[in-house]
Amino acid sequence: DAKTTQPPSMDCAEGRAANLPCNHSTISGNEYVYWYRQIHSQGPQYIIHGLKNNETNEMASLIITEDRKSSTLILPHATLRDTAVYYCIVRVDSGSARQLTFGSGTQLTVLP
Amino acid sequence: GAVVSQHPSWVICKSGTSVKIECRSLDFQATTMFWYRQFPKQSLMLMATSNEGSKATYEQGVEKDKFLINHASLTLSTLTVTSAHPEDSSFYICSARDSLNLLKGSPLHFGNGTRLTVT
Numbered sequence: 001d002a003k004t005t006q007p008p009s010m011d012c013a014e015g016r017a018a019n020l021p022c023n024h025s026t027i028s029g030n031e032y033v034y035w036y037r038q039i040h041s042q043g044p045q046y047i048i049h050g051l052k053n054n055e056t057n058e059m060a061s062l063i064i065t066e067d068r069k070s071s072t073l074i075l076p077h078a079t080l081r082d083t084a085v086y087y088c089i090v091r092v093d094s095g096s097a098r099q100l101t102f103g104s105g106t107q108l109t110v111l112p
Numbered sequence: 113g114a115v116v117s118q119h120p121s122w123v124i125c126k127s128g129t130s131v132k133i134e135c136r137s138l139d140f141q142a143t144t145m146f147w148y149r150q151f152p153k154q155s156l157m158l159m160a161t162s163n164e165g166s167k168a169t170y171e172q173g174v175e176k177d178k179f180l181i182n183h184a185s186l187t188l189s190t191l192t193v194t195s196a197h198p199e200d201s202s203f204y205i206c207s208a209r210d211s212l213n214l215l216k217g218s219p220l221h222f223g224n225g226t227r228l229t230v231t
Contacts, residue, residue, distance in 0.1 A: 012126070034219060036222075041223050041227070043116075043205045043207075043222035043223050043224045044156070046206070046222075099146045099207075099220075102155045102157075104155055105155065
């Protein structure tokens with residue numbers, strides 16, 4: 001699975017959009033980009049994933065660059081509850097269950 | 113959405129005793145489940161892969177005789193920490209993916225973790 005690089009920490013004002021970047025310059029054509037977050041003392045929560053196209057769901061939007069070497073997770077209106085560690089993970093999907101490998105992630109702090 | 117339930121959410125045990133942690137997929141079947149461990153201020157580290165009806169596979173450095181895994185049904189995997197010691201104190205998290213819905217890219221879902229403290 002391709003390696004990802006994320007900033008260790010970011011701050012965001014409550015109510016503003018939080019844009020979390022992820023670099024995955026060695027991504028291959030069959031690797032998906034997944035985003036999870038972990039609120040303190042809880043298990044990771046799935047947010048969104050994508051292959052090539054931008055994706056949006058009720059939680060967030062995922063913007064993947066055309067060359068797929070980087071992506072941005074967007075939380076459109078951050079709340080205090082969005083304070084968490086956000087993990088960007090790249091993984092091949094082979095149709096069978098495979099584990100996720102977690103890096104250090106980005107600690108997002110939403111400020112009041 | 114897919115829900116993975118872990119029990120207990122926290123446990124305190126004495127050194128030398130064993131502790132069992134359960135991981136259940138509530139609304140889907142999972143032939144494979146994963147067990148992770150997380151120490152304070154660190155990321156999740158995969159410990160082992162639990163396979164329904166067969167032996168678990170362990171990551172390098174994880175003692176299979178100490179961390180016993182049983183995956184007896186399509187919805188339940190258990191992790192037993194045997195002869196626990198204070199250094200086993202950690203946050204244990206399981207995850208699973210719907211085996212009947214292995215659509216391209218379908219995500220893993222995680223339990224809420226079990227905080228183990230060994231005194």
